[in-house]
Amino acid sequence: MxxxxxxxxxxxxxxxxxxxxxxxxxxxxVAMFLLFIVATMGITKWAASKTKSASDFYTAGGGITGxxxxxxxxxxxxxxxxxxxxxxxxxxxxFDGMIYAIGFLVGWPIILFLMAEKLRNLGKFNFTDIAAYRxxxxxxxxxxxxxxxxxxTFYLIAQMVGAGKLIELLFHIPYAWxxxxxxxxxxxxxxxxxxLATTWVQIIKxxxxxxxxxxxALMVLSHYGFSFISLAAEAxxxxxxxxxxxxxxPFVKDPVSAISLGLALMLGTAGLPHILMRFFTxxxxxxxxxxxxxxxxxxxxxxxxxxxxxxxxxxxxLSPEGAVFFKDGVIDMKNIIGGNNMxxxxxxxxxxxxxxxxxxxxxxxxxxxxxxxxxxLAASNSIAHDLYAIxxxxxxxxxxxxxxxxxxTVLVIGIVAILLGFAxxxxxIAFMVGLAFALAASANFPILILSIYWSKLTTRxxxxxxxxxxxTAVLLVVLSKTVWVDIFKFETAIFPYTQPALFSxxxxxxGIWFFSITDSSERAKQDRAGFEAxxxxxxxxxxxxxxxxx
Amino acid sequence: MVNKELVDRIKNNPKYVELVSKRSSFAIKLxxxxxxxxxxxxxxxxxxxxxxxxxxxxxxxxxxxxPIGSAIILIAFITTVIxxxxxxxxxxxxxxxxxxxxxxxx
Numbered sequence: 001m002x003x004x005x006x007x008x009x010x011x012x013x014x015x016x017x018x019x020x021x022x023x024x025x026x027x028x029x030v031a032m033f034l035l036f037i038v039a040t041m042g043i044t045k046w047a048a049s050k051t052k053s054a055s056d057f058y059t060a061g062g063g064i065t066g067x068x069x070x071x072x073x074x075x076x077x078x079x080x081x082x083x084x085x086x087x088x089x090x091x092x093x094x095f096d097g098m099i100y101a102i103g104f105l106v107g108w109p110i111i112l113f114l115m116a117e118k119l120r121n122l123g124k125f126n127f128t129d130i131a132a133y134r135x136x137x138x139x140x141x142x143x144x145x146x147x148x149x150x151x152x153t154f155y156l157i158a159q160m161v162g163a164g165k166l167i168e169l170l171f172h173i174p175y176a177w178x179x180x181x182x183x184x185x186x187x188x189x190x191x192x193x194x195x196l197a198t199t200w201v202q203i204i205k206x207x208x209x210x211x212x213x214x215x216x217a218l219m220v221l222s223h224y225g226f227s228f229i230s231l232a233a234e235a236x237x238x239x240x241x242x243x244x245x246x247x248x249x250p251f252v253k254d255p256v257s258a259i260s261l262g263l264a265l266m267l268g269t270a271g272l273p274h275i276l277m278r279f280f281t282x283x284x285x286x287x288x289x290x291x292x293x294x295x296x297x298x299x300x301x302x303x304x305x306x307x308x309x310x311x312x313x314x315x316x317x318l319s320p321e322g323a324v325f326f327k328d329g330v331i332d333m334k335n336i337i338g339g340n341n342m343x344x345x346x347x348x349x350x351x352x353x354x355x356x357x358x359x360x361x362x363x364x365x366x367x368x369x370x371x372x373x374x375x376x377l378a379a380s381n382s383i384a385h386d387l388y389a390i391x392x393x394x395x396x397x398x399x400x401x402x403x404x405x406x407x408x409t410v411l412v413i414g415i416v417a418i419l420l421g422f423a424x425x426x427x428x429i430a431f432m433v434g435l436a437f438a439l440a441a442s443a444n445f446p447i448l449i450l451s452i453y454w455s456k457l458t459t460r461x462x463x464x465x466x467x468x469x470x471x472t473a474v475l476l477v478v479l480s481k482t483v484w485v486d487i488f489k490f491e492t493a494i495f496p497y498t499q500p501a502l503f504s505x506x507x508x509x510x511g512i513w514f515f516s517i518t519d520s521s522e523r524a525k526q527d528r529a530g531f532e533a534x535x536x537x538x539x540x541x542x543x544x545x546x547x548x549x550x
Numbered sequence: 551m552v553n554k555e556l557v558d559r560i561k562n563n564p565k566y567v568e569l570v571s572k573r574s575s576f577a578i579k580l581x582x583x584x585x586x587x588x589x590x591x592x593x594x595x596x597x598x599x600x601x602x603x604x605x606x607x608x609x610x611x612x613x614x615x616x617p618i619g620s621a622i623i624l625i626a627f628i629t630t631v632i633x634x635x636x637x638x639x640x641x642x643x644x645x646x647x648x649x650x651x652x653x654x655x656x
Contacts (some may be wrong), residue, residue, distance in 0.1 A: 088562045095602070096621045100596065106588045106622065113577040113584075117637075129626045198656050233611045246613040247603035248595045255596035262592030286642055293627075300627045304620055536560050540645055542652065 026170070029349075032358025033170060033365065037185075040201050047197030065289035068203055070294020073278050075202030076420040077104065077299050079371040080162030083306070084364060085339045085430025089311025089344035091161025092333060092428075094235075094245025097310055100430050101133075101303035103265025104437075105296070111270045112292040118452045120288040122534065124198070125445065126381050127276040131451040134530025136459040136523060140447075141386035143466045147443035148273040150474060151436055152379040153416065155272075156372060158420030158432035163290055163368040169338040169345065169367055170361050176422060182368070183418035189373045190380070191407045198377060199281060201370040208363045210302060216344070216360070217305040219351040220312030226290055228308065235314040240333060245314070257497045261434060264501035269435025271444030274371075274378035285541055308405055313343040316350045325350070338406045341429050372417070374524035379411040419542055423487055434499070443470035450512055452538065455531040458524040461516025476500030559652055569644040572617050576636060591622060 065071065082104065090097035123129040127145035162178055167178035189197065224230040232246060239245050269275060279288050316322055317336070323329040325346040326336055336342065348360035384406035389397040397405075424432065447466045450457045477483060479495040516524075536542065594601055602615035613637050 050611045092629065095613075095615050095619070098616070102588070102591070102619055102622050106626050107634075109584045109626050110581055112630050112633060113581040117573075228616075229610065232616070236611045243603070243611065243613075246611065247615050258592060258596035262589065262595075266588060285645075288639050289637050293630050293634045294629045296627050300623045303623055307616070307620075347634050389610060532561070533557050536566075537555055539573075540566070540648055542556070542560065542649060 012460060026354050026357065028354040029170060029361060033362040036359075036362035036366060038478075040189075040204070040369070043200050043204070046506055047200060064199055064281040064283075066282060067294055068199070068291030069278060069282045069287065069291035071206045071298065072199045072202040072281070073275065073291060073295035074298035074302070075209075075367075076275055076371060076374050077204035077295070077425045078206060078302050079159060079365065079433070080341075080434035081158050081298075081369060081429045082195075082302070082369045083209065083213070084162050084166075084344055085158070085428060085433065086303070086306050087313060087344040087347075088342070089428055089430050090431040091305060091313040092340045093249045093311075094239070094241065095247055096249050097430065098303075098307055098496065099248060099261070099436065101306060101310065102263065103262060104269070105300055105303055107266050107269025108292060108299070110266060112289065112296075114449065115452065116279060116288055116292055117285055118538040119276060119537050120282075120285045123280055123450075126273060126280070126378070126385065126387055128382070130463065131447050133451070133534050135451065135462055139392050139459050139463045141390050143447070143463055143470075144444065145273075145382040145386045147439075147466065147470050148265060148382040149379055150470060151271065151273060151440045152375045152413075153420065154419040154439055154477075155274075155433060156413070157420045157424045158427075158429040158436065159368045159372045159375070160417050160428065161363060161424055161432070162246050162429045163372070164363060164421055164425070165338045165341055166365055166368070168344065169342055175425060179418050179421035181423070182372075183414045186369055186372045186376060186417070187410055189369055190376045190410045194470035198370055198373040201366065202374065204407030205363060205370050207296065208235070208359075209367060210492050212348075212360055212363050213302065213305055213309060216348055216351065216355075217308040217312070218314070218475050220347075222310055223315075226355065229530055231308065231315065232495035233249040235311040236317045239314050244312075245526045252549045254497070255497050256502060260438075260497060260499035260502035263505060264434060264438035264441050264499060265443045267441035267505065269440075271440030271448065273382065273440075273444065274374040277374075277378055282444065300375070309344055309347065311372075312351075313347045317343065317346055322346075339426060350478065376410050376413050376417075379413050383409040391534040427482065427486070431482075433497075434483065438477070438499060438501040438504070439470070439473045440478055441501050442473035446505065446508040446512055450509075454516075455528060456516055457512065458516045458519040458521075458527045460519045460521065460524065461512045461514070464515040465508055465510070465512030468511035469504050472507040473500050473504035476504060555650060556655055559655070561646060563648055563651055565644055565648050566649065569641060569648065572644075573637065573641050577633065579635055584626065584629055587622060587625060591618070 016026075058325050072368040082101070086101050088097075089100065095280050119127060119130060122133050126144075126148075128141055128148075132140045160182060163182040164175050164179040167181060168175045171178070173181070189201070221228070221231060224234065234255045236243050236246060241249070251298070278291070282288050282291055285318060317325050318331055320331075320336055323331055326332065326337070333340075336346070345357070345361055345364065349357035352359075388405045389395065389402045397424060443466060446469055447462050451462065476495045477500055480498055480500065482498065484493045485497075578593060602613060602618070604614050606612045606617070
């Protein structure tokens with residue numbers, strides 16, 4: 001089945017490439033690109049040979065070092081949304097892109113200070129283990145699985161759109177086919193290699209992406225005497241919005257949207273299942289902490305230079321020589337080939353020629369594949385481990401059975417991602433990821449933080465409040481302009497703001513609080529009594545056996 | 551699972567009390583510091599967007615937004631370093647000492 005999929009993916013790429021050759025197919029870029037994909041496939045194959053147990057598959061057997069894990073986390077984080085989305089947003093609106101970058105980053109210190117220790121000490125495979133420690137495991141896992149799946153789905157949409165656009169641009173394949181190919185390749189990656197493969201692909205990709213973007217930024221700055229201020233001055237004179245691009249602009253229309261976005265970006269990180277999963281791939285709490293420092297350093301550096309790349313795209317693409325990157329050669333923001341998400345990719349062609357274009361395109365694509373694989377793995381982890389092994393089979397499923405379900409789940413998620421990729425073709429991907437963060441901040445974060453710190457939390461409170469938060473967030477996204485107007489084509493949006501987080505986080509916290517304090521059931525007594533033991537293990541790790549199964 | 555005897559012994563261990571109080575207060579201080587900086591930034595965007603359009607100097611196009619944004623990114627990184635240096639040194643030693651004290655019943 002997998003071999004057929006891989007073959008299908010590759011042969012369609014080659015087929016379309018051959019068709020495209022007639023017009024303007026970029027041979028050296030394509031060659032560079034294919035080379036890269038084959039190399040990562042090699043890693044996957046190597047990892048597959050080392051993946052034996054469920055623990056290997058989900059957490060790479062707990063044998064990754066802090067530095068490696070830091071790079072892998074950075075790799076997860078420097079997704080298509082960060083690289084293509086934020087640079088595209090800076091190209092389009094200027095400083096607004098930086099608001100996203102800052103918000104995405106500040107989640108990290110908060111996770112480290114408030115959660116990393118406890119996550120590491122209480123969990124085994126995923127963050128649900130923490131909430132399930134003293135609460136009713138069945139209910140908590142159902143809730144967490146629903147939350148994780150929703151978050152992952154939204155995050156996936158952004159990556160699919162990015163990958164689809166990239167393939168469309170590079171191979172001249174219709175967008176719909178591009179999305180199908182990406183979906184097929186992603187299924188292969190995950191089912192073969194599991195966490196070990198995605199971790200290694202992330203590490204290698206993180207290094208390549210950091211070097212590629214550094215090179216891109218240096219090339220841009222070299223034209224301006226290495227002065228960011230001269231670059232900014234030039235960008236201001238060329239951008240249709242002029243001076244407005246150096247200050248917060250149209251993306252945060254009103255105070256409510258600004259605060260809502262700020263909350264979502266910061267707290268969402270602490271609710272992203274594929275990121276939290278990374279705390280279980282290292283051997284101990286010490287390494288887990290170190291990995292956060294490395295990750296924050298790499299991500300912070302990346303976001304600082306992405307500003308240069310974004311403004312670089314403004315000055316080089318909007319110059320007369322940049323006309324080739326616009327439809328019919330008409331230089332206008334709306335006309336850019338592949339949409340604003342492709343600004344950084346065009347910039348690499350403008351500055352480094354075809355080989356560098358191939359390199360950046362390949363790294364971006366690997367970025368997307370690796371992030372998508374991590375996401376899919378997190379989702380299949382929730383379904384196979386939480387829903388199937390624990391809720392349905394009551395913990396009696398064997399490793400083999402669990403992995404079989406997990407791999408089937410990957411297939412289903414791949415197909416869903418492809419379908420959603422069609423629907424959201426023209427959204428900015430950083431914005432889409434912002435929505436995924438909002439969902440994570442409303443559904444997973446409240447449960448996680450309260451189960452760690454609030455002794456009075458009960459199963460009923462977590463279950464009802466958690467679902468209220470999740471449902472509110474999803475409902476508000478559907479009723480907002482993004483889906484209601486852009487996808488369903490209604491005249492006006494029912495929910496006036498673009499960001500749901502402020503409302504849905506409040507609903508979740510109030511719901512959990514209210515249904516916990518009014519809970520006087522037997523189960524509630526048990527839930528509260530368990531807090532003391534949980535706290536001791538959370539603080540010291542005593543009693544935890546780590547991700548390595550004995 | 552952690553059993554009753556273990557819970558009681560750790561709970562009454564002065565080193566445990568010290569670890570929890572020191573580490574939590576340190577972590578919470580840093581978290582509040584970071585939250586104030588970030589939400590300060592967000593609230594200015596929400597209610598006084600024009601402030602960020604202020605020019606660095608009369609003849610410069612550069613606004614204060616960009617340097618402030620970059621500073622927040624740097625601060626976020628520095629606070630994580632500060633925490634981890636302390637957590638992997640002082641706090642980790644305490645944690646090891648506690649584990650050592652209860653190793654007979656582990």
